[in-house]
Amino acid sequence: MDFDGAMRQAIEASHAAQGVSSPNPPVGAVIVAPDGTVVGVGATAPPGGPHAEVVALRAAGESARGATAVVTLEPCNHTGRTGPCAQALLDAGIAEVAFAVADPNPAAAGGARTLRAAGVRVHDGVGADAAAAGPLKAWLFRQRHGRPMVTAKIASTIDGRIAAPDGTSQWITGPDARAHAHRTRSRIDAIVVGSGTALRDDPSLTARHSDGTGYAHQPVRVVLGQRDLPTGAALRTGPGYLHVHSHDPADVLAALPEALWVLVEGGPSIIGAFADAGLIDEIDHYLAPAVLGAGAASVSAHRVSTLGDRLLLRREEITELGDDLYVRYRRRS
Known part of the structure; x- marks a missing residue:
């Protein structure tokens, strides 16, 4: 499938989360059916609300089963105000995941490992430069510099x-x-x-x-x-x-x-x-x-x-x- 095109759409979706999701990262996600049709698009909601993957999965509904999730940031692997996105992708029956940037936060990282262990095909670094220079830029800066x-x-x-x-x-x-x-x-x-x-x-x-x-x-x-x-x-x-x-x-x-x-x-x-x-x-x-x-x-x-x-x-x-x-x-x- 066209991972790059789907990632561009995910980055575009993430603009809607800028300023809204803080202190959480402004993430965008796209769910693509096996025939290449985009069946769900999502961006991270305000704190306490669903992350981008969950928003996109809800939009996709049953069409998410066997589909591919394309996400600007590695799906989280921890329970905070919401549950882990990696598990939500597994529960929805996602067969393949492509993400741009690995999560630098050790408390949330590890989603890719969990997905692979469950048999999901995972592609990392897809469109990484574009995603890191987009709405994620300020969040990544804060992760590196603490301000x-x-x-x-x-x-x-x-x-x-x-x-x-x-x-x-x-x-x-x-x-x-x-x-x-x-x-x-x-x-x-x-x-x-x-x-x-x-x-x-x-x-x-x-x-x-x-x-x-x-x-x-x-x-x-x-x-x-x-x-x-x-x-x-x-x-x-x-x-x-x-x-x-x-x-x-x-x-x-x-x-x-x-x-x-x-x-x-x-x-x-x-x-x-x-x-x-x-x-x-x-x-x-x-x-x-x-x-x-x-x-x-x-x-x-x-x-x-x-x-x-x-x-x-x-x-x-x-x-x-x-x-x-x-x-x-x-x-x-």
Whole structure:
């Protein structure tokens, strides 16, 4: 069968679990009948709900018997809030399993061994690179490093300005770039700004569609800094608000013990503080075709005094968004 095509569909399905499944991994699963027909698709539900394999098996029903399960992560082998997925696959009569990434969590690993011992044909490493770079990326990062993956978002002019000298900043980028940024918000666990930005701009930091309605999933909205926000501030209404009264970015991550992916939106001093602390893993840069020549810079860091101190990145993605460019950079290891 076409394992690669089914894995691409499983990865696509896993996007629906991003931000929703945390702290569990956002997994996607596809059940393929012997004739090649996809009979079930699933993504991991919120904690306490079924994992992707179980969702897909329920969709497949009796058609799962003798079928193949294609999963982005090795089926779990332990009982937590739910039962082991490896056993659920066996109970459903699955004959073959293909998965992309081995589970690095020793408490949950071993599903492949259990399946093989029961006579199921198991293929590992199918589409591993694509799956590891997809929605699983932040969860895998947390497994390796013990903290959330941190992405800094910058929307700037060609000369690196995020606001004019008079403070005006709406809008640096166009509607396509803003829509893209809101889709990212809808997939993260938390979004961070400094208290200065929160007081000056009174942002809501919610994830919104172009018509103004909210996405189903909303990130926890975090303010870092000593200054309190007024009672009527936009951030103090609506879902998920957290104020970390500190200047240390590490305190933000400590206050989010189950987060997988954190987005830092600014201002420049907060992004600089995360950079100085070595806590920026990616940068999402939205580049507008404009020059201001003066105004606020996108990052204000203090650790860099010479070229050798710079944060080195590699480009992972570049996309045209209307007149703007979106570039994702990854920190070099």
